[in-house]
Amino acid sequence: MKKRKTEVKKKSSIWKLILGFLIFEIVFTGITAPLIVFHGPFQNVKKTIVGAAMTTLSHQYIAKIFLSQEEIDKILGENVVETVQQDNTPIKFQNTHDDSIEREDISDERKFKGYMLIIHDPTRIKVGASKKLGVEGELTSQIARDNGAIAAVNGGGFVDASSGDSKWTGTGGKPVGILMSDSKILYNDLKENEERETVAITKGGALLVGTHTLDDLKELGVTEAISFGPALVVNGRGTIKSGDGGWGIAPRTAIGQRKDGAILLLVIDGRQTKSVGATLKDVQNIMLQYGAVNASNLDGGSSSTMYYEGDVINNPCDPLGERSVPSAIYVK
Numbered sequence: 001m002k003k004r005k006t007e008v009k010k011k012s013s014i015w016k017l018i019l020g021f022l023i024f025e026i027v028f029t030g031i032t033a034p035l036i037v038f039h040g041p042f043q044n045v046k047k048t049i050v051g052a053a054m055t056t057l058s059h060q061y062i063a064k065i066f067l068s069q070e071e072i073d074k075i076l077g078e079n080v081v082e083t084v085q086q087d088n089t090p091i092k093f094q095n096t097h098d099d100s101i102e103r104e105d106i107s108d109e110r111k112f113k114g115y116m117l118i119i120h121d122p123t124r125i126k127v128g129a130s131k132k133l134g135v136e137g138e139l140t141s142q143i144a145r146d147n148g149a150i151a152a153v154n155g156g157g158f159v160d161a162s163s164g165d166s167k168w169t170g171t172g173g174k175p176v177g178i179l180m181s182d183s184k185i186l187y188n189d190l191k192e193n194e195e196r197e198t199v200a201i202t203k204g205g206a207l208l209v210g211t212h213t214l215d216d217l218k219e220l221g222v223t224e225a226i227s228f229g230p231a232l233v234v235n236g237r238g239t240i241k242s243g244d245g246g247w248g249i250a251p252r253t254a255i256g257q258r259k260d261g262a263i264l265l266l267v268i269d270g271r272q273t274k275s276v277g278a279t280l281k282d283v284q285n286i287m288l289q290y291g292a293v294n295a296s297n298l299d300g301g302s303s304s305t306m307y308y309e310g311d312v313i314n315n316p317c318d319p320l321g322e323r324s325v326p327s328a329i330y331v332k
Contacts, residue, residue, distance in 0.1 A: 078242065078243045078246075079240070079242065079243030079244065079245055079246030081230050081239050081240050081241070081245060081246070081280075082239045082240075082241050083210070083211070083231075083239070084210070084231070084234040084235065084237070084239060085210070085234075086208060086209060086210050086231075086234050086235060086294060087235050088206070088208065088220055090204065090206070091204070091206060091261070092204065093122060093204070093205055093206075093260065093261030094260065094261070095120050095121065095260055095261055095262065096121050096122065096123050096205060096261065097121065098120035098121055099120070099121055099124070100120050101117055101118065101119050101120070101150065101151060101331065102117070102118040102120075103115065103116070103117055103118075103308065103313075104116045104118070106266065106268065106286060108278075108282070111249070111275070111276050111277065111278060111282070112268050112269065112270065112275045112276060112277055112278045112282070113268070113269055113274065113275045114252075114266065114267050114268035114269055114275070114278075114314065115266070115267055115306050115308075115313055115314055116264060116265070116266050116286075116290065117151055117264070117265040117266075117306070117308065117331075118262050118263070118264055118290075119151070119262060119263040119264075119265065119331050120260075120261075120262045121205070121261075122201070122205030122206070122207070122257065122261045122262065122263050123204070123205040124263075124331050124332045125201050125205070125207075125224065125263050125329060125330075125331060125332075126147065126149075126181065126182070126201075126224055126329070126330055126331075126332050127155060127179070127180065127181045127201075127224040127225065127226055127327060127328070127329055127330075128143040128144070128146070128147045128149070128152070128155075128181065128327065128328045128329075128330050129143070129175075129179055129181055129186050129187075129326060129327050129328075130143065130172065130173070130324070130325070130326050130327070131146065132173065133173065133175070133179075133186060133187060133326060134173055134174060134187075135171075135173045136171035136172060136173040136324060137158065137171055137172020137173055137323075137324035137325045137326045138172075138324055138325070139305075139322040139323075139324060139325075140152055140153065140154045140305040140306075140307055140312075140322060140325060140328045141305070141307045141311075141312050141322060143325075143327075143328040143330065144307045144328060144330050147330055147332070148332070149307070149330035149331055149332060150308070150309060150331050150332075151265065151306075151307060151308045151309070151330065151331040152305075152306075152307040152328045152329065152330035152331065153253050153255070153265050153266075153267055153298065153304075153305065153306050153307070153328065153329050153330075154253055154298065154299055154303045154304060154305045154323075154325045154327075154328055154329075155199075155226045155228070155298060155299065155325065155326075155327035155328045155329045156175055156176065156177065156179065156199075156226035156227055156228045156298070156299055156325075156326065156327045157175070157176050157227075157228055157299040157303075158170065158172045158173065158174055158175050158176060158299075158325065158326045159174055159175075159176050171324055172303075172323065172324040172325045172326050173326065174326065175187050175226070175227075175326035175327055176189065176227055177189060177190060177196045177197075177198070177226070177227020177228075178190055178196065178198065178214060178217070178225050178226065178227050179225070179226055179227075179326065179327055180200070180217070180222065180223070180224060180225040180226075181224060182223060182224070183223045187326075188214065190213070190214055190227075193213050193215070194213060195211040195212060195213050196211060196212070196213075196227045197210065197211055197227060197228060197229025197230055197231070197296075198210070198211065198212045198217070198225055198226070198227050198228075198229070199225065199226050199227075199228055199229070199255060199296045199298065199329075200212065200217055200220075200222040200224060200225035200226075201222065201223060201224040201225070202220055202221045202222050202223065203221045203222075203223050204221070205261055206257070206261075207255065207256070207257035207263065207294050207296075208220060208222065208294075209229070209231040209232075209233075209234065209294050209295065209296040210229070210231040210234060210296075211229075224329075226298075226327050226329070228296070228297065228298050228299055229296055229297060230245075230280070230296070230297055231294070231295070231296045231297075232245075232254065232256075232280060232283060232284040232287060232295045232296060232297055233256060233284060233287050233288060233292045233293065233294055233295035234294055235293065235294070236259075236293045238284045238285075238288060239284070240280060240281050240284050243281070244279035244280060244281040244282075245279055245280025245281050245284070246280070247279065247280050248279065249270065249276055249277040249278060249279055250270050250271070250277045250278070250300050250301050251267075251268060251269055251270030251271060251277055251278075251300050251301055251302070251303075251304035251316075251317050252266070252267070252268040252270070252277065252278045252280075252282075252283050252297070252300045252304060253266065253267050253268075253297075253298040253299060253300050253303070253304045253305075253306075254266045254283045254286075254287065254295060254296065254297050254298055255295065255296055255298060255329060256287040256290065256292030256293075256294065256295030256296070257292060257293060257294050257295070258290070258291045258292060258293060259291065259293050264287060264290050264292055264295070265306070265329070265331075266283065266286060266287070267304050267305065267306035267314045268282075268283070268304070269304070269314050269315050269316075269317065270300075270301075270304070270317055271317040272315060272317060275315070280297060283295075283297060298329070299325065301317070302316065302317055302318040302323045303316075303323050303325050304316060304317070305322050305323070305325075307330075
C-alpha cells in the first residue's frame, strides 16, 4: 500500500514538473518572441508587422512598445509608392454590351486566398451607400440587395469613432472624402481645390484612380466616386517601386480596369489560419497579372467583403461576420 502511494506521488510530481515546464515555456515565449521579432535578424517579419500595426491606427502600440518613432519612420520610409498622373484620354470601350461576369479563385499557397470578379461591361459599376449615412453604416450585402446588385465589394473608409474613440472601429456611418452616386454628391468633406486619393467611374465607364479634386471629377464626367487609395497601377505600371507598400499583411479589397474596359474586383481574405492576408505589393502584382492598366486599393481589413449572386462568397475576418460600412461598389 505504501509503495502504491509512493508511485502515485511520483506520477503527480512528474505531471507538476511537466505542467510547470509548459507554463515556463509559454511565459518565456511570450516575453522573448516580440523581442526576437523587433530586435532579431528577421527584418522582413519586422517590416511586415510594423506596416500592419501602423496602418490600423488602433493597434499602433504593438510597434511603439518595442521601437522608437525614429525606427518606425525609417522602416515605413523604405516603402516607396510613386504618384503618377493617370492618362485620362477619353476611350470608347468596345465591350459595353457584354453583360457577362467571370469569377476566379485567387491563391498564394504560402499566404492567402481570395476571389476575382471580371465585369466585362464597365458601365454596370456603381457606388452604393448606407441608407443611414451619417449615423451608421450597413453591410455590403445589404447595400447590394437594396440596389438590386448581382455583385458588390466594400468601398471607401470611414472615420467615425467607437466608444473608445478609436478611428475605423466605429459603426461605418461617417465616410471620408467624397461619396458620389449616380452623379449626386452624398457626402463631401473636401476643402476647395483639395486633392484626395479617389476611385471614380465616368459616364463612359472609365476607372479613375489617384489624387483628384472635386472639380477634376466634374470636368472628367464622373458619375460614381469614393475616396480611398493608394493607386497601385497607373497607365499599365505598378506604383510601388520598393518595399511592399508599407501597409503590412491584411485582408484586401481592390478595383482595376483592363485596356478593353473590363472591371476587376478583387477581395483577399486575411487574419485567418488558411489565409493570412496580402500586402499592397501582392495586390498590385495580381492586378498586373490580370491585365489592369489602372487599379486602386480600397478599404481592407475587417471591411473586406465580396458579395456575388445572393451570397457573401469570401470569409470576412471579423468574428461577427460582415462589418458595417458607409459605401460599396456594386454591379448593376
